[in-house]
Amino acid sequence: TQLLEQSPQFLSIQEGENLTVYCNSSSVFSSLQWYRQEPGEGPVLLVTVVTGGEVKKLKRLTFQFGDARKDSSLHITAAQPGDTGLYLCAVRKAAGNKLTFGGGTRVLVKP
Amino acid sequence: GAGVSQTPSNKVTEKGKYVELRCDPISGHTALYWYRQSLGQGPEFLIYFQGTGAADDSGLPNDRFFAVRPEGSVSTLKIQRTERGDSAVYLCASSQGHFNEQFFGPGTRLTVL
Numbered sequence: 504t505q506l507l508e509q510s511p512q513f514l515s516i517q518e519g520e521n522l523t524v525y526c527n528s529s530s531v532f533s534s535l536q537w538y539r540q541e542p543g544e545g546p547v548l549l550v551t552v553v554t555g556g557e558v559k560k561l562k563r564l565t566f567q568f569g570d571a572r573k574d575s576s577l578h579i580t581a582a583q584p585g586d587t588g589l590y591l592c593a594v595r596k597a598a599g600n601k602l603t604f605g606g607g608t609r610v611l612v613k614p
Numbered sequence: 615g616a617g618v619s620q621t622p623s624n625k626v627t628e629k630g631k632y633v634e635l636r637c638d639p640i641s642g643h644t645a646l647y648w649y650r651q652s653l654g655q656g657p658e659f660l661i662y663f664q665g666t667g668a669a670d671d672s673g674l675p676n677d678r679f680f681a682v683r684p685e686g687s688v689s690t691l692k693i694q695r696t697e698r699g700d701s702a703v704y705l706c707a708s709s710q711g712h713f714n715e716q717f718f719g720p721g722t723r724l725t726v727l
Contacts (some may be wrong), residue, residue, distance in 0.1 A: 509656075545618070545705050545718025547656065591656050600645065600713055601670060604656030 513590035515611040519581055524608040525575045526592035533595075535575050537566055538601070539610060540589040546604075562570055582612045615639070618719035620706050626725045627696055635691040635722045639708030646689050647716060648681055649705040658703055663689060664712065696726045 506566045508527045516522055525597035529576040534553045538546035550559050552575060552583065563586075577585055593604045619638045627633050641647050645664055649657035659673040663683045671681070678696075683689040693700055703723050707716040 509658075543716070544720050547718070548715055593656075595713070601647065601662055601673065602649075602657070602661040602716065603659065606654075608655045612669075 505606060506603050509590075509592060509605035511608060512606065513609045513611075515584055516582055516612065518614050521578065521611065522575055522582055523578045524590055525574065525576050525605055526605050526608070528594075529573065531572050533572070535568060535572075535592045537575070537577055538591040538593060538604075540591060540607075541587075546589075546591055551601050554563050567605050572583065579610075582610075584612045584614050586610060618688045618706055618708055618717055620704075620719040620722050622722060624723045625716075626727065628727050629694065629696060629698060631696050632697055633693050633724065634694075635704050635724070637689045637691070637706030637708075637719060639689070639706070640710075640717055641686065641687075643708035643710050643717075644686070645709045645712060645714075645716075646683060647707040647709075648689070648691050649707065651721070652706055653702075659667075660691070660704075691722075696724075698726050700724060701726045 510525050520599045534551055537549045537584045540546040555570045555572045557568045563580045567576050589607045589609050591604050591607045593602045621636045631683040647662050648660040649658040661681050666683055666686045678694045681691045703721040705718055705721045707714045707718045
């Protein structure tokens with residue numbers, strides 16, 4: 504069983520539609536990060552959420568950390584083809600700096 | 615300034631061969647990480663360097679995998695007696711000190727035939 508379960512695994516939508524992807528766990532985390540990875544590139548950090556219930560906005564992207572700090576969601580409003588990519592959530596292990604990633608959600612936004 | 619660079623971008627080798635993958639971190643970054651990403655999966659941690667020493671190598675799958683960072687800058691990941699299951703994208707990341715944001719390179723795609 505993976506520490507972080509992401510759903511759905513794949514999402515294909517039309518430009519202008521909204522979408523939400525989820526990152527769930529049975530463990531409690533002090534913080535959680537979201538990354539976007541495009542083909543042939545490494546992951547790029549989008550946001551770090553720290554406080555239970557926290558909501559952060561990055562243009563059309565809204566990130567929420569669950570009240571119990573076990574889960575998180577990423578909502579994209581009016582998706583554009585440039586939002587296409589692999590969205591990954593990740594946490595740091597308490598005793599070190601290594602990142603543990605979820606399996607990712609692959610998002611395809613069609614023009 | 616330049617980001618993290620990795621060479622080669624692609625490497626095709628035959629089962630049983632030895633390969634070396636190189637990572638050039640962002641200048642001044644003291645921490646360096648290696649991850650492996652299999653097709654359709656998220657990256658998995660392999661090893662972490664703080665300066666020249668390996669602070670955590672708990673993710674290395676077996677003793678065929680080894681990494682060095684002799685001068686605290688460039689790192690090389692070495693894989694002996696490659697197996698088909700080693701095929702993946704190997705990602706390198708660096709950060710300015712412990713617990714700061716990790717910046718990833720584009721990865722080396724390793725294919726073992």
